[in-house]
Amino acid sequence: MVYVRGRGIYANFFDIGDGYTHWGFFLEIAQQIGEIGGLQPHKTAIPRKELAKLPDKPRSIIEATPEEQIISRFSYDIDPLPRLYSGQILLIGDAAHAKSPTRARGMTAGFEDAFALSQHLASTTRVENALASFQAERLPIVHEYQRTSRDVSMKIGRLRKKASV
Ligand SMILES: Cc1cc2nc3c(=O)[nH]c(=O)nc-3n(C[C@H](O)[C@H](O)[C@H](O)COP(=O)(O)OP(=O)(O)OC[C@H]3O[C@@H](n4cnc5c(N)ncnc54)[C@H](O)[C@@H]3O)c2cc1C
Numbered sequence: 001m002v003y004v005r006g007r008g009i010y011a012n013f014f015d016i017g018d019g020y021t022h023w024g025f026f027l028e029i030a031q032q033i034g035e036i037g038g039l040q041p042h043k044t045a046i047p048r049k050e051l052a053k054l055p056d057k058p059r060s061i062i063e064a065t066p067e068e069q070i071i072s073r074f075s076y077d078i079d080p081l082p083r084l085y086s087g088q089i090l091l092i093g094d095a096a097h098a099k100s101p102t103r104a105r106g107m108t109a110g111f112e113d114a115f116a117l118s119q120h121l122a123s124t125t126r127v128e129n130a131l132a133s134f135q136a137e138r139l140p141i142v143h144e145y146q147r148t149s150r151d152v153s154m155k156i157g158r159l160r161k162k163a164s165v
Helices: 056-063 106-122 127-158
Strands: 002-006 009-017 020-027
Touching: 009 056, 020 056, 106 127
Parallel strands: none
Antiparallel strands: 002 009, 009 020
């Protein structure tokens, strides 16, 4: 697994076996009119100027990938929620704390939620108590993930986007 960060970009590369590599290239862009809230940008090609911020080897992997094998999507973060449950309805994973990918905590945070929830449920016979103690444990943690992920995004992307390498 290899991670690369630059001004306004973030990339990761995974050896997924059988000679295949999975990569992600994250780019901070301002959304155009008609794109806001949408799934996919109007222009899906990766700008050469942004690709040029990568070292030669990871860049050549992306450049060698056939266009039809590339999926391009917007990724949204959400503001920290004041609570994670209401009655017996609980949010975990991205529904509770979707965040910018720059700290690569999204999947991890979902697994942590599931593990913590199973422990809190096992420790009491009252679901309300389990949800309250789950929230007390997890809310500060996921808020920190959301805040720091957004901070990193702002630093490497939104605030410093104009700088070129
Ligand atoms: C390109 C990319 C790269 C990422 N890289 C990393 C990484 O390196 N490390 C990391 O930790 N995280 C990473 N993440 C984040 C990670 O993928 C997510 O945080 C994680 O998948 C969230 O899991 P989830 O189960 O909460 O939500 P999701 O994976 O979004 O699952 C929600 C599911 O609910 C389904 N659904 C939605 N609405 C309905 C409905 N009305 N009825 C029925 N089903 C519905 C959806 O189809 C989906 O299958 C990355 C995300 C992206 C997009």
